[in-house]
Amino acid sequence: MNKGVRKEPSMVKQKELIANHFTRLSKARALGKKVVYTFVPGNLTELLAAFDVLPVLPEINALQSGMRKLSARYIAEAERAGHSEDVCTYVKCDIGMGMTGNVGPTGEPLPEPDLLLLSYTGCFVFMKWFELLRERYKCPVAMLHVPYQGEGVVTPEMTAYVVEQLKTEVIPKLEAVTGRRYDEARLRAALALSAKAEDDFVWVLDSAKNRPSPIDAYFGGVYYIGPIFTAFRGTAEGADYYATLRREVEERLAAGESPLTPEGQMGREKYRLVVEGPPNWTSFREFWKMFYDEGAVVVASTYTKVGGLYDQGFRHNPERPLETLAEYCMGCYTNLNLPSRTALIEKYVRDFHADGFLFNSVKSCNSFSAGQLLMLREIEKRTGVPGGFIESDLVDPRYFSEANIKNRIESYLQMIEQKRRGTTEFREQSAESPAVSRRERNGEPDGDGGRTPPIPPKHGGFREPT
């Protein structure tokens, strides 16, 4: 591990973008801007920009509060108000933040919403969340019902259904709130910028197919998704950020460099992993360290796809502005059925030459966690690559047991190592063993190309001394 801590221009730029957005929000009223609260999956950022409204993303506030060690207090506040311990901790963190003055993670107050835009219904809790916010702010709600990809495909009928809702529900409500007319030319321009950023973003994600990978597609990836998943898709600044990021990764790749971590450049790449599920935000640094200390790099993750599966070919298309938004809403990772999610992770394991895949199951999110063990076993069966399973939570620090998680991650990585070394180790041992296969003794290769180790000699019995 190179201890020299390095900050690259893209990191500075990303931080500035996000911070500026919070500052912009704190001044929204003074600037006469309208504010819409909405969610990351299926966000309609370009459409909002066409109406010149600013988005507030409660999940982002919650995760930022988690990273800044503020979430425990907010959650406690919400629990005092009667929200159960089992409720999604993003919700409680947001509710608690609202109850204590709605001061955003950067310390600047957030404006109240002019409209609650529920643009994604794949998470049932989102609906309840906005019911609570509607009660508090007494503001209008625009609800877009997004059909689930139950059959694993988006049909033309499904797209037409969503487009119809955009025309009859979302756009009219945005027009009413802002007093502006829907401006399709403006929307198309934004969508073109989105596609450009998406190209660069996908290039960055794909760079992890190299050995060593120049990026960590999970711990680094969550920073990369920041602009494109929030307020900066379809903006010049957003496109500029991804162009900068891509140049840096190109350089790192050319230099054969491993990913950057908070403690400098990562050491030798020993394990390539695919990760499913969001990270724990309250102990994000500690969690990340458990990986890079062991030489484990995440080469692909599903969490970085909750705001769109660009790497699987989706691009916002300015030629079909409303249709593309509809397809985007339906195509997010969270809207995929279990077979599609399973197939996607399987594909990642193969495409990125992963040594293993790890599930971080979120305690307070049933809609994400349900079925994960079944997926895990199925992927193991299909790929022969070992899966690992850990549990923590989004922003409730009480659910993160550091010693326990570290123990499991270490055990998991050692398991991968043991499987990898198993063949050679047992071969050496078996050289003098009668248990060795006959073919092996005759110097013939095993039928399976030597992948299955022969049975080792019996050892370790508590033999009485003779």
Added chain:
Amino acid sequence: MKGFVGIDLGSTTTKAIIADADGIVLGRGITNSRSNYQHAAAISTEEARIEARFAMLRRALLQAGGANELHEKLFVALQHRFRLEQNIAQLDRLAELAVAETHAATFHAHNGRFTTRVAEIFSEMRRRALSPLAPARPSEFFRDDAISQFSTLAIAGADAAISFETLMGIFDKAIVAIEGERLDLTFEGHIHRSIEAVANSFGRNAAAELSRAAEAALAEPLEINATICTGYGRQRLPFPKEQIRSEILCHGQGAHALFPDTRTVLDIGGQDTKAIQVDENGIVTSFQMNDRCAAGCGRYLGYIADEMSLGIHELGPLADTSTRRVKITSTCTVFAGAELRDRLTLGQKREDILAGMHRAMVLRSMALLARSGGIRNEFTFTGGVAKNVAAVRALRALVAENYGERTINISPDSIYTGALGAALFAVRT
């Protein structure tokens, strides 16, 4: 001879195994885990070394005169005497430390009497240890033995001036102090005195024969080639990373060594439960562990034992006498006491409640096993809880209910499974 050591630092006990280059176990050692893991590791390894030396001595004895009844008796008597010598050495040092503590406790006006009282208790403990009526084999856990004896004598020895609590306070300080020390308990240090003592009952000829065998055993050097650590406390040892293995891998490997056809392993330890799947080589293919809650682990039983004022080893047999199991669903360790008192108030019998608690505990493990991929043939149960008859009975019943007929392996040595796996990894380094 080359030795390879595996050490398993559990939350309750620390186990060590010395194996030879072929992976054959030469010796085992166990001790209480304590605040100082390094000591626990050193002591358990020393114990394993002693067992290895005894194995060599026995071999020398057999080579000298072939197998015969006298040799067998001699060997058993020698081993017993050796333990006793070790025990006395510890007891004498403990007495010294305790007496020193009484001097330090100057606030006692009755200082002189206080010191005498403590010294008397220890001399009584020494007398009992050396009595021909003493148990055939002293416990491996000096601490447990000493506490139980001292506290019994302290109850009798306490009066209005010197309370039971004051006496126990001195004992506690002394036992903490002795556990931080490295006493000489080695084979070399105590074997000769043990032989002399045995000579008193078996005669000079026998003693001479034993001496020769001991010399032969000592003549062979026992070098430690590699050490691998595992278990709860492994990170606390000053070993490089390469010498540390996860307990998941070690338990998988150890269970495979004990029962080569094992495919599923369940280990219930002091504060974690592990469900492990292994392949035909003992290589772990998947595993699940209890997460942030330790409900249903060994500590749960420990807590119930405390609540019932029973020894932990008494729980299983008592639960096994149940005729009507009480249905219990919660395995929360924190609430176990309340649950127990509540049930007793309802008039339910202790053994029936206990049987219910054992089943509830095993049910939790069943969920973990299911998550790891179910129970495949053969199934091996390890860890301290595998010594509990009621837990084993509940497990057998639940395995049959959920998975049908499965071969269930339980070894009396299962507490050493992790250390054995670690030793086998040491052989391979």
